[in-house]
Amino acid sequence: MNNNSNAYFKVINAGILCTFQDLGRFKQGSLGLTTGGPADKAAYLWANRLLNNPANSPVLELSFGGLTLVANTFTTIAITGAKALLTINGQPKENWQSHRIKPDDEINIGFASQGCRIYLAVADGFLVKQQFGSVSTVVREKVGGANGLAISAGQLLAIAKTEKKPLYRLAKKDVPDYNNSLSLKMITGYQHSLFDRYEITKFFANEYQISSQCDRMGYRLTGTSIQSNISKMFSEGICKGAVQIPPDGQPIVLSNDRQTIGGYPKIGSVLSRDLDYLMQCSQGDKVNFEPISIHCAHNILHLAKAKYQQTQLLKVAM
Amino acid sequence: MPQLVQISRKEARIEVAGEDALIIYLDDFIDNNISKKIALLENRLAEELSDCLVDLIPSYVSLLVIFDPLVSDYYAVKQSIIKHLTFDFTEAITNNNIIELPVYYSPKSGPDLKNIAKTSKLSVDEVIKIHQEKTYQVFAIGFAPGFAFLGEVDARIATPRLATPRAKVPKGSVAIADQQTAIYPEQSPGGWNLIGLCPLPLFEPNAKPHIPYQVGDSVKFIGISKARFLALGGQL
Numbered sequence A: 001m002n003n004n005s006n007a008y009f010k011v012i013n014a015g016i017l018c019t020f021q022d023l024g025r026f027k028q029g030s031l032g033l034t035t036g037g038p039a040d041k042a043a044y045l046w047a048n049r050l051l052n053n054p055a056n057s058p059v060l061e062l063s064f065g066g067l068t069l070v071a072n073t074f075t076t077i078a079i080t081g082a083k084a085l086l087t088i089n090g091q092p093k094e095n096w097q098s099h100r101i102k103p104d105d106e107i108n109i110g111f112a113s114q115g116c117r118i119y120l121a122v123a124d125g126f127l128v129k130q131q132f133g134s135v136s137t138v139v140r141e142k143v144g145g146a147n148g149l150a151i152s153a154g155q156l157l158a159i160a161k162t163e164k165k166p167l168y169r170l171a172k173k174d175v176p177d178y179n180n181s182l183s184l185k186m187i188t189g190y191q192h193s194l195f196d197r198y199e200i201t202k203f204f205a206n207e208y209q210i211s212s213q214c215d216r217m218g219y220r221l222t223g224t225s226i227q228s229n230i231s232k233m234f235s236e237g238i239c240k241g242a243v244q245i246p247p248d249g250q251p252i253v254l255s256n257d258r259q260t261i262g263g264y265p266k267i268g269s270v271l272s273r274d275l276d277y278l279m280q281c282s283q284g285d286k287v288n289f290e291p292i293s294i295h296c297a298h299n300i301l302h303l304a305k306a307k308y309q310q311t312q313l314l315k316v317a318m
Numbered sequence B: 001m002p003q004l005v006q007i008s009r010k011e012a013r014i015e016v017a018g019e020d021a022l023i024i025y026l027d028d029f030i031d032n033n034i035s036k037k038i039a040l041l042e043n044r045l046a047e048e049l050s051d052c053l054v055d056l057i058p059s060y061v062s063l064l065v066i067f068d069p070l071v072s073d074y075y076a077v078k079q080s081i082i083k084h085l086t087f088d089f090t091e092a093i094t095n096n097n098i099i100e101l102p103v104y105y106s107p108k109s110g111p112d113l114k115n116i117a118k119t120s121k122l123s124v125d126e127v128i129k130i131h132q133e134k135t136y137q138v139f140a141i142g143f144a145p146g147f148a149f150l151g152e153v154d155a156r157i158a159t160p161r162l163a164t165p166r167a168k169v170p171k172g173s174v175a176i177a178d179q180q181t182a183i184y185p186e187q188s189p190g191g192w193n194l195i196g197l198c199p200l201p202l203f204e205p206n207a208k209p210h211i212p213y214q215v216g217d218s219v220k221f222i223g224i225s226k227a228r229f230l231a232l233g234g235q236l
Helices: A041-049 A197-205 A272-278 A294-310 B034-048 B074-086 B113-119 B124-133 B226-231
Strands: A008-013 A017-021 A059-063 A065-071 A075-083 A086-088 A091-093 A097-101 A106-111 A114-122 A156-158 A181-188 A208-214 A218-222 A242-244 A252-254 A266-270 A286-292 B003-005 B013-018 B021-025 B053-059 B062-067 B091-093 B098-105 B136-141 B148-151 B166-169 B173-177 B180-183 B188-190 B193-197 B218-223
Touching: A041 A059, A041 A075, A041 A114, A041 A272, A059 A065, A065 A114, A106 A114, A181 A272, A181 A294, A181 B013, A197 A286, A266 A272, A266 B013, A272 A294, A286 A294, A294 B074, B013 B074, B021 B074, B034 B053, B034 B062, B034 B074, B034 B136, B053 B136, B062 B074, B098 B124, B098 B226, B113 B124, B113 B193, B124 B193, B124 B218
Parallel strands: A181 A286, B098 B218
Antiparallel strands: A008 A065, A008 A156, A017 A059, A059 A114, A065 A106, A075 A097, A075 A114, A086 A091, A086 A106, A181 A266, A208 A218, A208 A286, A218 A252, A242 A252, A242 A266, B003 B091, B013 B021, B021 B062, B053 B062, B098 B193, B136 B148, B136 B218, B148 B180, B166 B188, B173 B180, B173 B193
16 A cells, blocks of 8 residues: 555445456466456456546456445546446446545445446556556455455555546446346367367357356356366466366356466367456356357457447536 | 477477467476476567567466467467477576475374375385485476475375365475375465475565476475474474
8 A cells, every 4th residue: 555645545344345456467377376357357447447547557346346435535436347326425326437526425336236346446546556566456365455355344545646537428338238148259279179079069059057156266157067088187377268177067267366277178268358248247147158269259359449449438517 | 418308399289278378288298307398488488479478377288378469469479489399499408496495294294194104005204205305396386376286206105185175284384196296385275185394485475586486497305303494484
């Protein structure tokens, strides 16, 4: 934490899981450190963009909501991600929009009714000390954020003192719709070619349900069991989105806080843009998989980037 | 005399891992030099791909290359890798680092020693002696920050994981699972067989180097007394 700043939010209620995140921790894989970073990168990027912050500015990521903060300064905030009731001093406010805050304002974010990850960004970002080049909190590794821990009630979250900023909102048509039935595009890769063709067909033809074991590390699915003939393999590097098939045949989609290496066969990796939507899902939601090539994935990523850059924010009339 | 390694493109395979990752398999089996070869390739690619590189994860026989797909693409990254696999991949292995780590072996600091001795029909002292005889390769670092997978353990003392993992393995525990050995850098759950304790810190977020070894290095364990263990800062 930066002690030179006396501008802060006091945490009254931290909700279920509230952590500091930036874009993530990179080039630390050889130490065994994972990437962390926002579970829903798209929503994270919009939160910072609504404030004209640099893309890597630290934000709060809330899983399921339930946050109450009190400000001691003038600033501007923006909320994106899952649908949840935002109030400032008890007055309902719009999500996917930036809002002015003055001293003693109470900001409250209720529980998510659609999606489960909410992003709260503040003008010029939260002031958090980096560890291994990032503030991203990975609780399992005790790295990042505030002493490697989730945020708790009573903490003071230091922020920068900033000038008055113009307010923006994202047009309704550009706000993502967090559906509880998803089709996930998966780049075929890793041990894909070693799976039996019949097993691969089963995998793509059937629907899977999200189990109770779903968190920032990964989502364990339940449904048709997939068998692999791969009995023994060496542990190897796991990329974000990798779909592991453990011996019980129930797929696990690995995400931000995954372990960096593992020894289960993998049938491919979910496209990052679709992984954002998966990370907004909770237990009981349904998904199916659709195979794509790496070339197709690159096309989608470039088109998405162009669309993101061309999307104009709307000025909020005061 | 420096050792020479050569890797041909025939042995190595490059597979797609994800939208932003390729994985290179240098071999199907581990040999005496595999970790050094992978470390060498890791260093070369770190330089070659510096503009688009996100991370490199070496592990046993493979190297995962994660790149920014908005900066480079599959073809370019694959070409860079192939270049290093086919052209001039003969190089002196200069990494002869052997990291010596002190271990207090005893049934108290290593609660599974007696069981390993029993199942392998050896005495506890023989198990301890055999564990120290080998110089181990660092095959991978993962599971937790600084957790190094070392091998290969002498077949006589190789022991499968516990049927029920422990909820709490003490920090610094030296352990065996099949033909692998490792040290738990922090207290964590774990299913490996515990044979001793290392008094040195193995993951230091606020000091450099953060960990004492990297993939490609070698590790040797040196048995120490309880008094020496405590003097080095060990805690029982």
